[in-house]
Amino acid sequence: MKFNYTVLQRFIKYVKIDTQSDGSSKNIPSTEKQKNLSKILVNELLEMGISDAHLDDKGYVYATIPSNSDKKVPTICFCSHVDTSPDCSGANIKPIIHKNYQGEDLVLPDDKSVVLKTENHPDLKNQIGNNIITASGTTLLGADNKAGVAEIMDAAYHLINHPQLKHGEIKILFTPDEEIGRGVDHVDIEKLNANFGYTIDGETLGSFEDETFSADGMQIMINGVSAHPGFAKAKMQSAIKIAAEIIAALPKDRLSPESTHQKEGFVHPVNIEGQVENAQIDLIIRDFEDEKLKQHEDEVKDITLKVLENYPGASVEFKIIEQYRNMKKVIDKYPKISEYALKAIERAGVKPLKRSIRGGTDGSRLSFMGLPCPNIFAGEHAFHGKQEWVSEQDMQAAVRTIVNLAMIWEEKA
Numbered sequence: 001m002k003f004n005y006t007v008l009q010r011f012i013k014y015v016k017i018d019t020q021s022d023g024s025s026k027n028i029p030s031t032e033k034q035k036n037l038s039k040i041l042v043n044e045l046l047e048m049g050i051s052d053a054h055l056d057d058k059g060y061v062y063a064t065i066p067s068n069s070d071k072k073v074p075t076i077c078f079c080s081h082v083d084t085s086p087d088c089s090g091a092n093i094k095p096i097i098h099k100n101y102q103g104e105d106l107v108l109p110d111d112k113s114v115v116l117k118t119e120n121h122p123d124l125k126n127q128i129g130n131n132i133i134t135a136s137g138t139t140l141l142g143a144d145n146k147a148g149v150a151e152i153m154d155a156a157y158h159l160i161n162h163p164q165l166k167h168g169e170i171k172i173l174f175t176p177d178e179e180i181g182r183g184v185d186h187v188d189i190e191k192l193n194a195n196f197g198y199t200i201d202g203e204t205l206g207s208f209e210d211e212t213f214s215a216d217g218m219q220i221m222i223n224g225v226s227a228h229p230g231f232a233k234a235k236m237q238s239a240i241k242i243a244a245e246i247i248a249a250l251p252k253d254r255l256s257p258e259s260t261h262q263k264e265g266f267v268h269p270v271n272i273e274g275q276v277e278n279a280q281i282d283l284i285i286r287d288f289e290d291e292k293l294k295q296h297e298d299e300v301k302d303i304t305l306k307v308l309e310n311y312p313g314a315s316v317e318f319k320i321i322e323q324y325r326n327m328k329k330v331i332d333k334y335p336k337i338s339e340y341a342l343k344a345i346e347r348a349g350v351k352p353l354k355r356s357i358r359g360g361t362d363g364s365r366l367s368f369m370g371l372p373c374p375n376i377f378a379g380e381h382a383f384h385g386k387q388e389w390v391s392e393q394d395m396q397a398a399v400r401t402i403v404n405l406a407m408i409w410e411e412k413a
Contacts, residue, residue, distance in 0.1 A: 073168025080148030081178035108137030
């Protein structure tokens with residue numbers, strides 16, 4: 001199958017558009033500028049001949065490639081997100097193509113202290129001869145997840161222009177606000193009307209992920225005792241100091257992001273604020289097993305109550321917020337979803353790498369909303385920072401994978 005790839009040109013175009021989301025915003029989507037890219041995507045889809053492509057008022061792009069098969073084929077959705085992380089600037093991105101990479105350090109020109117080295121980016125060793133795309137050193141690149149967006153767009157373009165390639169109905173979904181945990185808050189599942197889905201938002205070439213962390217948020221609300229600091233002896237019980245003691249008492253050599261990997265869960269304080277009288281600690285709790293989430297939460301509660309023993313006038317309240325659950329529970333009920341994806345990766349000339357995600361994707365929540373949705377590689381690396389990179393050849397492999405996957409579902413129907 002011959003491909004005339006458009007993925008690189010699309011990617012370069014898309015990353016120049018600032019689509020950073022904002023976790024402090026109450027708007028939907030959190031930033032209006034995300035729609036600037038979404039409008040372009042809709043226009044490009046319409047130009048391809050995908051007549052129902054549209055952007056809704058909440059910032060979601062929906063589009064349908066009609067089936068060209070006589071068979072009854074399940075409807076498949078391909079999904080990526082348009083927003084970039086708030087962790088690093090996404091304004092005035094200047095993408096740079098480092099052609100025919102030969103293993104050298106990549107010094108980024110706008111801040112020469114930002115250097116990509118193979119010792120820090122081991123996947124670069126597999127990129128010899130490829131074209132590496134980075135930003136210029138002062139921003140992130142936006143490969144997370146505009147690589148996935150560009151790959152879905154190029155795959156759609158290829159299928160539309162090669163009607164001899166048989167496939168069932170294909171749905172395209174581009175979401176806002178994934179980076180701030182709201183990516184599927186307002187997806188219209190009924191309108192999408194797909195049987196199975198795939199997010200294109202993974203890292204290393206060939207990776208396929210059908211398992212994520214399960215996730216809770218935890219809030220610890222501390223009520224201290226306020227008093228005038230000049231007359232506070234034996235009276236004041238500072239909520240700020242109590243919060244600091246709780247955080248200091250959390251495990252350091254286990255159960256923390258800094259000391260865990262692979263399938264190990266963790267407890268992670270992400271925010272603290274307060275005054276003498278009241279303070280709040282926000283934590284995220286992560287594990288691949290739902291039962292262990294409660295164990296971790298109980299341990300945090302025990303640590304907190306132990307600290308409070310020294311502050312008899314203070315009190316504490318706990319709040320647990322379910323965030324998402326391990327999608328493997330859903331996806332395992334439909335083994336063809338994974339089987340066909342791994343076959344599509346192989347057919348693209350790539351060795352499949354089955355992995356677990358120490359995090360979540362839009363697919364985590366979509367799976368529990370009725371759309372089983374594992375994650376396929378997009379080629380993005382070192383996301384959320386100035387050293388983010390992707391290779392043109394890995395993006396091309398993702399395009400081939402998407403096209404092959406659409407065809408395999410039709411073949412097996």
